[in-house]
Each structure stands twice: as C-alpha cells, then as structure tokens.
Amino acid sequence: MDITVGEQLDFTVFTTGFSLGLSLILAIGAQNAFVLKQGLKRHFVLWVCLVCAVSDALLIAAGVSGFGAIINTYPQVEFVARYFGAAFLFFYSYQNLRSVLKQDHQLDPHGDTTKGLTHTLLICLALTWLNPHVYLDTIVLLGSISTQYAPNQLSFGLGAITASFVFFFSLGYGAKLLTPLFHRPQAWKVLEGIVGLIMLFIAISLVVY
Numbered sequence: 001m002d003i004t005v006g007e008q009l010d011f012t013v014f015t016t017g018f019s020l021g022l023s024l025i026l027a028i029g030a031q032n033a034f035v036l037k038q039g040l041k042r043h044f045v046l047w048v049c050l051v052c053a054v055s056d057a058l059l060i061a062a063g064v065s066g067f068g069a070i071i072n073t074y075p076q077v078e079f080v081a082r083y084f085g086a087a088f089l090f091f092y093s094y095q096n097l098r099s100v101l102k103q104d105h106q107l108d109p110h111g112d113t114t115k116g117l118t119h120t121l122l123i124c125l126a127l128t129w130l131n132p133h134v135y136l137d138t139i140v141l142l143g144s145i146s147t148q149y150a151p152n153q154l155s156f157g158l159g160a161i162t163a164s165f166v167f168f169f170s171l172g173y174g175a176k177l178l179t180p181l182f183h184r185p186q187a188w189k190v191l192e193g194i195v196g197l198i199m200l201f202i203a204i205s206l207v208v209y
Helices: 011-025 030-041 045-064 068-073 076-102 117-129 132-149 153-178 185-208
Strands: none
Touching: 011 132, 011 153, 030 045, 030 117, 030 153, 030 185, 045 117, 045 132, 045 153, 076 117, 076 185, 132 153
C-alpha cells in the first residue's frame, strides 16, 4: 500500500471501515467474554481493553498493508493458530465450568486481586493471538476489502481500528452498569457458565472446522 504523508482521510471510506470492523467484532466470542468479565470485576480494565484494541490495530494495519497475501501463501500460520487456540480454549473453558461447580461467587466491585497483571494480560493475549478467526477477519477479510477503496486504504483501516477501540473500551467500562446484578452470586455463576460454554463451543468449532 502506497500512502503519502499528505493523503487526506476520506470520511465515507472511514465510515465504511468503521461499520465493517464493528460488525465483525460484535459477535460474542472468547475475547469479548473475557473483557466483559474483567469489566465486571474492575480488574485491570484499562490494560485489558488496551491490549485487545492495540492487537486488533496491529492486525488490521497488517491486513491493509497487504500482509493477507502472506497468510494465503503460508496456510501453516492459520493451522498452528487453530490448534494451539483450540487447546487453550479447552483449558480455559474447563477452568470456568469447574469454577461454576466448585467455587462460591461474589462480585468484588473493588477488583479481583487473585490474579496479577502479567497473568491477566497473558490470558488476554492468548485469547487474541491464538484465535485463527481474528486473522481471517482482520488480515484476510479486512485486508482484502480495503483494496477496493484504493488509494484510500488508510481511511478504511483507520475506520476499522477506531471501531475496535470504541468497542473494547465501551465493553470493558460499560460492564460496570451490570454490577448490581452481579452482586448476586447466582448471576455470577451463570456468567461463568456462559463464558465456559462459549469457549468450549469455539474450541470444538476450531477442531472440526
């Protein structure tokens, strides 16, 4: 992609990139469920949202820059991400479902201090970068579509990146509106169960796809 310093942003193309990026990220998945949980617990919300949004930005930038062609040339990248991602999701699903049965749940509005920042961010990075769908959505799909808007790929890419930042920070910080509901231990158990089942379903779909 050849972008000059003086290139003007095309608002129409920016809006298209924003709308498409938002539509792709709105689907309920393991990453979104994790961000929601962190937001409810008020546990490193800024860092989790930032890692998710910046990761998306890097992947979208790579796709708009033409990196999608490399993924198509070397499908082994997608293969490795698929099975490592499935293994991680099976494990994380097990942890969530086990928590439903074994632990008492009570939402602490001041945060969950049982897991440190490093541990939390490693889980966040794994849920993002070990998910093969994220490569298909950002690098391949958005990268391919961006070529239709030449020479305004920059506007398209910035629109999609903006959508990621808006979505993740809205999800993470907006979750606190549900805090009164999740003061009830039973509601928290239901959320843990839903998250575990979502991750289990995604893990199975990665293996059988």
